[in-house]
Amino acid sequence: MTKIKVIKNILSANKNTADKNRRFFREKGILAVNLMGSPGSGKTSLLEKTFEAGAGDLRFAVIEGDLATSHDAKRIKRFGVPVVQINTHGGCHLDANMVGRALKELPLAHTDILVIENVGNLVCPADFDLGESKRIVVLSVTEGEDKIEKYPFMFKFAGCCILNKIDLLPYCNVSDERIKRTALKINKDLDFFKVSCKTGEGINRWLEWLRAKL
Amino acid sequence: MTKIKVIKNILSANKNTADKNRRFFREKGILAVNLMGSPGSGKTSLLEKTFEAGAGDLRFAVIEGDLATSHDAKRIKRFGVPVVQINTHGGCHLDANMVGRALKELPLAHTDILVIENVGNLVCPADFDLGESKRIVVLSVTEGEDKIEKYPFMFKFAGCCILNKIDLLPYCNVSDERIKRTALKINKDLDFFKVSCKTGEGINRWLEWLRAKL
Numbered sequence: 455m456t457k458i459k460v461i462k463n464i465l466s467a468n469k470n471t472a473d474k475n476r477r478f479f480r481e482k483g484i485l486a487v488n489l490m491g492s493p494g495s496g497k498t499s500l501l502e503k504t505f506e507a508g509a510g511d512l513r514f515a516v517i518e519g520d521l522a523t524s525h526d527a528k529r530i531k532r533f534g535v536p537v538v539q540i541n542t543h544g545g546c547h548l549d550a551n552m553v554g555r556a557l558k559e560l561p562l563a564h565t566d567i568l569v570i571e572n573v574g575n576l577v578c579p580a581d582f583d584l585g586e587s588k589r590i591v592v593l594s595v596t597e598g599e600d601k602i603e604k605y606p607f608m609f610k611f612a613g614c615c616i617l618n619k620i621d622l623l624p625y626c627n628v629s630d631e632r633i634k635r636t637a638l639k640i641n642k643d644l645d646f647f648k649v650s651c652k653t654g655e656g657i658n659r660w661l662e663w664l665r666a667k668l
Numbered sequence: 669m670t671k672i673k674v675i676k677n678i679l680s681a682n683k684n685t686a687d688k689n690r691r692f693f694r695e696k697g698i699l700a701v702n703l704m705g706s707p708g709s710g711k712t713s714l715l716e717k718t719f720e721a722g723a724g725d726l727r728f729a730v731i732e733g734d735l736a737t738s739h740d741a742k743r744i745k746r747f748g749v750p751v752v753q754i755n756t757h758g759g760c761h762l763d764a765n766m767v768g769r770a771l772k773e774l775p776l777a778h779t780d781i782l783v784i785e786n787v788g789n790l791v792c793p794a795d796f797d798l799g800e801s802k803r804i805v806v807l808s809v810t811e812g813e814d815k816i817e818k819y820p821f822m823f824k825f826a827g828c829c830i831l832n833k834i835d836l837l838p839y840c841n842v843s844d845e846r847i848k849r850t851a852l853k854i855n856k857d858l859d860f861f862k863v864s865c866k867t868g869e870g871i872n873r874w875l876e877w878l879r880a881k882l
Contacts, residue, residue, distance in 0.1 A: 460674045492707045493790045493819060494811025521791065523817050544821055546760060546791035574819070576707045577735065577760035577789050596810040596833065597708025603737050605707060605788070607758055619810065625836055627866075652841075 468582055471550035475585025478557065479568070485668050486568045488584050490608060491592035492601075493574030496618040498526045499651035500592055500660075501569060505533040507654070508661045515565040517556045519548040519573045526571065536560050547578040550585055566668060576605040588613040588667060595619050599628045602636045609637055614645040616660060621650040682796055685764035689799025692771065693782070699882050700782045702798050704822060705806035706815075707788030710832040712740045713865035714806055714874075715783060719747040721868070722875045729779040731770045733762040733787045740785065750774050761792040764799055780882060790819040802827040802881060809833045813842045816850045823851055828859040830874060835864040 479486045489497050498518075505514065516537040518526040527539035538556040540548060553570055562568070570586060572579040589612040593601060596619055602609050609615060615637050617630055634646050645663055649656030693700045703711050712732075719728065730751040732740040741753035752770040754762060767784060776782070784800060786793040803826040807815060810833055816823050823829060829851050831844055848860050859877055863870035 492788070492811075493815050494706065494808075520818050522820055523814070525814050525818065544791075544795075546789070573791065574706070574815075575760070575789060575791050577758075577787065578792065581758075594708075594810065596808065596836070597706075600737070600739050601707050601788075604734050604739065606736055622810070622836065622839055625839055 465581065468550050471554055472583035472585040475550055475554055475557070476587070479585060479587065482562055482565075484562060484565050484568050485588070485664075486570065486584075486586045487588045487590055487664075488570050488572060488579070488586035489590050489592065490572045490576075490579045490612075491574065492576045492594070492597060495574070495592040495594045495597065496651045497571050497574070497592050498529055500616060500618065500649070501571065502529060502533070503649075503651045503654055503657045504661060504664075505535055507657050508664075512665070513564055513566045515560045515562065515568050517548075517553060517560075517568070517570045519552070519571060521545070521573065536565070542573060546573060546575050547582050548572050548584060549582050553584045567664065576601065576608050580608040580611065590614045590616060592616045592618050593633070595623055595626050595628050595630060595633070599632055599636070602633065602640055606640050609640050609644065612641065612644060614647065614663060617646065617648045618651055620648045620655065621652050679795065682764050685768055686797035686799040689764055689768055689771070690801070693799060693801065696776055696779075698776060698779050698782050699802070699878075700784065700798075700800045701802045701804055701878075702784050702786060702793070702800035703804050703806065704786045704790075704793045704826075705788065706790045706808070706811060709788070709806040709808045709811065710865045711785050711788070711806050712743055714830060714832065714863070715785065716743060716747070717863075717865045717868055717871045718875060718878075719749055721871050722878075726879070727778055727780045729774045729776065729782050731762075731767060731774075731782070731784045733766070733785060735759070735787060750779075756787060760787060760789050761796050762786050762798060763796050767798045781878065790815065790822050794822045794825065804828045804830060806830045806832050807847070809837055809840050809842050809844060809847070813846055813850070816847065816854055820854050823854050823858065826855065826858060828861065828874075828877060831860065831862045832865055834862045834869065835866050
């Protein structure tokens with residue numbers, strides 16, 4: 455019971471800070487998105503392809519969340535996109551406080567879209583509001599067909615699901631259409647995109663979606 | 669500070685129950701292994717291939733941990749292996765208490781190896797001792813080369829790492845040897861196996877390892 459109470463307190467304190475972040479984003483006219491998914495689903499690759507396709511008219515900034523290393527921040531920097539790396543040192547998700555602190559290090563007066571790439575984890579990040587206006591879940595076809603049913607909480611409150619690695623469909627025993635049907639059964643308002651961050655297929659449609667949210 | 673203290677209390681209570689489980693396994697002469705990895709890394713597929721190859725002389729029992737559904741337990745049952753499904757309803761890991769309760773539902777007088785398949789998550793399960801004698805991490809080549817460095821805690825205390833989906837190596841820009849080198853740099857005592865749960869390649873070597881631990 456103490457455990458439950460403490461978790462409730464943590465979540466309620468997080469919600470307050472998330473609301474503060476959200477007000478800040480609104481005042482600055484920034485679209486903040488929370489990018490989530492399993493380790494290796496392709497979150498950073500999606501950003502790389504997005505910057506390749508969308509650079510020019512859209513000004514991005516990125517917060518990278520990882521247990522350890524600055525690998526992802528380095529990948530983002532190559533595109534000239536401002537980025538802050540957060541290392542959670544074992545922590546399984548970002549929280550609104552971490553994001554709030556990272557905001558101070560970004561040139562947000564010149565940002566249209568802030569992408570917060572969460573720790574690779576299909577469970578815990580779903581519980582922590584960061585102040586984002588949209589949640590995006592990346593799922594790769596190699597993870598199998600049953601992940602949405604087995605990890606429903608992540609998909610229930612997402613605005614958009616990106617099914618990545620569709621170039622590997624011929625080698626995996628999964629149906630992209632069945633995955634899409636399951637996703638829409640769990641969340642009928644979910645926008646669903648099939649992409650390959652290897653070939654670039656589908657990236658433009660996802661970018662249009664992002665643009666429409668501005 | 670309160671948060672840290674509570675987490676310490678939770679982990680210390682968990683450790684006590686884990687020690688109780690461990691004593692129980694020792695008394696019964698059961699090898700208990702904690703099978704961990706990202707969602708879709710192939711933990712249940714590994715078990716299926718293991719039962720196909722090792723059925724007969726080894727008597728298995730399985731505890732399946734998932735947020736939702738009994739999909740995995742159903743897959744295990746097809747092999748005539750006793751199984752209990754735990755649903756965590758959003759919880760990101762199994763704990764020693766959940767395992768202790770599940771033990772009561774298994775015919776452990778007739779079990780050589782108990783496999784506890786944890787929730788698909790490369791972060792949180794690493795913190796929770798279940799009373800197992802070995803930790804096994806399944807990683808798939810499609811997750812990319814950098815996962816061990818980015819999620820080191822899971823690999824640091826594992827006895828064995830199974831690199832799965834090597835049949836997909838020709839289609840992924842990753843080197844299995846580089847992954848192995850990184851794994852051994854983080855944990856020099858780690859036993860490392862390359863397998864394909866699709867073709868069955870490498871399953872026998874992993875099964876020998878498991879047999880040797882009995």
